[in-house]
Amino acid sequence: MKDILLDRRSVATATFSLGLLSACSSWRGAGRAFAQNPFTLGVAAGEPSPDGFVIWTRLAPAPAEPSGGLGPQPVPVAWEVAEDPNFRTIVRSQEGLAQPRNAHTVHVEVGGLQPHRPYWYRFHSGGATSDTGRATTLPAPGANVDRLHIASVGCQDFESGFFSAYGHLAREPELDVIFHYGDYIYEFGQRDRNPFRRHLGNETATLDDYRRRYAQYKSDPDLRAAHARAIFIPTFDDHEIDDNWAGDFSKDDGRTRAFLQRKANALRAWYEHMPVRSSLQPSGSTRYFRRFDFGALLRMHALDTRSHRSDQFCEGAAARDAAGADCIPRYDASRTMLGREQEDWLQRGLSSETGWNFIAQQVQMLPFDGRRDGETETVRSTDNWNGYPHARQRLVTAIAEQGLGNVVIGSGDMHQHLVGTVPLDCEDPESRPVASEFLATSITSGGSGSERHSFQQDILARNPNLALLNNRRGYQIYVVSPNQWRTRLKVMDQVDTPSGAVSDLAEFVVERGRPGPLRA
Template sequence: MAPLGRPRALAAHAFSPHDAVLSAAARHLGRRRFLTVTAAAAALAFSTNLPARGAVAAEMDAARLTADPFTLGVASGDPLPESVLLWTRLAPEPFEEDGGMGQERVSVQWEVSLDEYFALVVRRGTALAYPEYSHSVHVDVQGLTPGVTYYYRFRAGSYISPAGRTRTAPAADADLTTMKLGAVACQAYQDGYYTVYRHLAREDVDVVFHLGDYLYEYAVNSAGGERGYTDVTLPEVFNRETMTLADYRLRYSLYKSDKDLQAAHAAHPFVVTWDDHETENNYAGSVPENDLPPSEFLLRRAAAYRAYWENQPLRSAQLPQGPDALLYRRLQWGTLAQFDVLDTRQYRSDQAYDDRPHAPGPESDDPARTLTGAEQEKWLLDGWQASDALWNVTAQQVCFSQRRFGLTADAPLSMDAWDGYRASRNRVVAGAKAAGLENWLILTGDVHVAYAFDVKDDFDNPDSRTLGTELACSSVSSGKDGVERPDSWETQMKANPHMKFYDGRRGFARVTIGTESARIDFKTVSVISTPGAPLTTAASFVTEVGDQGMKPA
C-alpha cells in the first residue's frame, strides 16, 4: 500500500504496454506455448490508443475543450492516514472510443479543501491525463492530516468537475471507538437501476468496500436491458460482449455515466476489488470459462485489468503489467480495524467438477488446490500474525462459509466459492486460529443475496467453535428485482445451521465497528426495475468482541 508517485509510474509503464503484456503472458505460459499466440490474438487486447515505441503524445491546450470532460464523475479511494487517491477521467463524448479526447495528453488541475466551498484549500497541483490511459487521472495526494474529511475537485480548461468528499484514515495508533463502512457488490447495468447507490450516497459511512463485479461483460441492448429506456437509445457498441481494450473502456463509460453511481463515489472513498465479471464469468487464473487457449485469454485479461485500473481510484502500485496486477492490499483504521483486501480470481486453481455444484470429492479436496495462491495466502496469514487491531476484517469476493444446497450429507456445494477449495479454506482457518484472531469479520459479494453466517471451526458440527462472522452484502442490481425469500430459502436455512439470515432483495450492508461489538444492518430496496424505491432495514445483527457469532440486534 505504499503510495507511488505518478511521474515515476508513468515513466515505468506508459510507453511499452504491448511489451509488458507479451512478456507477462510468456511468464504464465512458458516460451514454447507462448509462441503460439498469434498477431490477431495480440491485437485483441492492445489495438486501441497505444503509442509507437518511444512516442510521447503531444499536449493539448485544455482551453480547446468545447464540452464538459467530466461526464464520468469523480472518485476517491484507498485512504491512508496522510494520503488519499483521487480519480477522474476526461470524456466529453463518453460513448466514443476515445472519449472525444483524441490522442493528446491534457493538463488537469486538482485541489483539496477542508470545506465544500474551496475557501480553505490545503493542497493543489497539476496532473497529466494521458491517452495511453484513456485520459484517466490518478492523483495520490500526500501530506494530509489523519482522520479528516476533505473535499476535492478537478479543472480542465474552463470546466470544473463536480466536487467529491473523501477522508483520510486515522493515524495507525489512534484509539478509536467506532467506524462505519458500507459493503456493495455486483452491479449489472442491464439488470436495473442503481437505486441502492442513491441511498448509499446519503449514508453516514467512512468508507465503502466494493467486493467485485463492478462491471459485467455481457451485452447491453439499446434500451439498457431491464431499465427499458424510452427516451434514450444506447449505441450498438454496447450490444456485444466485451473482448477488447476498447470494449472494456466503453463499458466502464456506460456504467460510470449513471448519476447514482457517480453520487456514491463523490460522497465516499471506495476500496475496490474485482471478481470474475470485470473480465469474464467464472474465470480461474489463466483458465477462461469457455474453450479458449489460455494464451489468448491472458490477452483478454490484460485488456480487462488495464481498463479496470484506468477507471478505479487505485494507486500506481495496482497498475497492471500485462495480464498481472497486484490488487490484494492492506488498510488500517487506527487500532480498531485492519482490512485485508483479497483477490480470489487471479491466482486460483481451476474450478473442480467442471464448475458445477457438486458434493465434496477428491477433485475439490485436493490439498494442492488454492483460491488465493500461495503468495497471497502467506501475506494474509503473516498479516494476521502481525496485527494489533481489535478487529480483523477480510474483504473478499465469494462465500467463505459452507453452503449446502440440499438436506443430505452429500448435498452439492458451489465449486466456484471456498466450498470448492476446502483445503485452501482449512489453511486460512488454521492461520486465523494460529494468529489468535478473536474478532474476525468477513465481507463477501458475488451471490446476489444477503447472508449472515457464523464462521465455524467445523461447518458440519453446529456445536463447534464460532471463529468469526461473515456477511454477504447482496447486489446493487445483479439478479434484477429480488424477493425477500427465494425459492431455496427454506432448504438452505435448514441445511446450514450456521446461516442466520438469507434475503434475496437488492441492497447493501452497513457495518458499524466498535470496541464492544460490530453491528451489521442489511439494507434493501423492493425493486430496481423502476427507480426510486425506498430503503428499508431487512435485519440487523451484532457480533460481540470476544464472543463471535451473529445475534439479532
C-alpha cells in the same frame, strides 16, 4: 513512468500520473474549452492512508464514443484538495496532462495531509469544473478510534436494473469507507434484461470494449453520487474480466492466448477506471491484495480471490467435456484460493492487537449446502471457498490457533444477503464459531428479487450456521466500535425503475471475543 509535480502553493507529496504541464497561465485558462462537460464520469477517491489518498477522474465529453469523444492529444487538467467543501482553504493543487494512452484518466496520489479528517477535492479542465468529492484520511497508526462506518457493495449489472441503491447510499448520514467486493461491470453483450438499460456493444474483449463499458457504468448519476460521497476501496471479482475465470483460465476455453490478452485488457481498464495507486497498474508481478489500518480499531485485509486460485472443478464446457456430465470434484491440499504468497501474507497480518480483523473479499467463505427438496447429495459451489475446502480450513485453523475472536469476513457474489458463521470444522457447521461472515447482496444483479426464494427455508434448515438469507437487492452498513460490530442490512423494494425505495431489513451484532452474529 511517474512525474512529480510541484504544488503551486507548497511542495506537495503528490504523484500526478500523467505528465507535466508546461509553463502556462493558470489552470482556468489552460487547454481548449469544451463544447460539452468533460467530467461526465464524475470523480472518485480511494486507497486511503494516514496522510492522503488517491483521487481520480476521466475526461470524456462523449463517453459512448471511442476515446470518450477526445482525440489523440493530451489534455490539460488540474486538481485541488481543500479542508472545506467551499474550497476556501486549499491545501494541495497541481496541474498536469491527461494522456490518451490512459484513456485520459487521471490518478493523483495525494500526500502530506492530516490523519483522520475529511477533505474535499475537484478537477478543472478547459474552463469546466468536476463534481466535488469527499475523502477521509486514515487515523494515525495505533490511534484510538471510537467508531467507523463501512459500506459493502457490489454486483451491479447495468442491464438488471437501476443503481438507485447507490443514490440511497450517498445519502447515508455517516459513511467513512465503501468496500466494493467486485463485479463493478458485467462483460456480457445485450441480453434484453431491462428495456431502459442496455449494454453498449457486444461482449467485452478488447481494451476499447472494456473502456466503453466502464464509461457507460460510470455515467450513472447514482454511482457518481456514491463515489463523490466517500472513499472507495475496490477489489475485482469475475465479471470485470470474464464470468467465473480463475488464474489464467477462462470459464469455457481454459488457458488460451486469447483469454490471457482479454484478461490483460480487462485489468488495464479496471486500473484506469478505479481510484487506486500506480502500483496496481497491471504487470506480471502486480499484487492486488493490500491492507489498510484504521488506527487501533480495525485492520482491513482486501483480498484477491481470482488471480492466484486453482482452476475450478467441473466448471465450464472444457471441464464437462473432460469429465462428462456427472463431473465429481476431487479436492486435494495443493489446491489454493489465494496462492501461497497471499495466503502467508494474510495469516501473518492477522492480529489480536487490533480491535477487529476485517477480511474483505469477494466470495462466500462459510460452508454452505445448496440442496433443494428431493436432492440427497450435498450441493456446494465450486466457484467460492466451498470449492477450495483445504485452503479454507488452513485459514480457519490459523485464526483458531492464534485465538482470534475478532475476525469478520465481508463477501458478495451470491446476489443475496447472507449472515452466518464460519465454524472451526468446516465439515461440521455446528462446530465452534471462529469468524462471522456478512455477505452483501447485489446492487442490481438478479433483478428486483423477492423477500425469499421458495426454497430458502429449506436452505436455512440444512445450514445451521446461517442466521439469515434474503433475496432483495441493496447493501450493508458496518458500524464498528472497539468492542462491538453492528451490521445493518439495507434492501430495495425494486430496481426495475429509478424510483426504488430503501428500507432496513435486519441488524446483527458481533461482540469482540465472541464470534457469531446475533440479531439485534
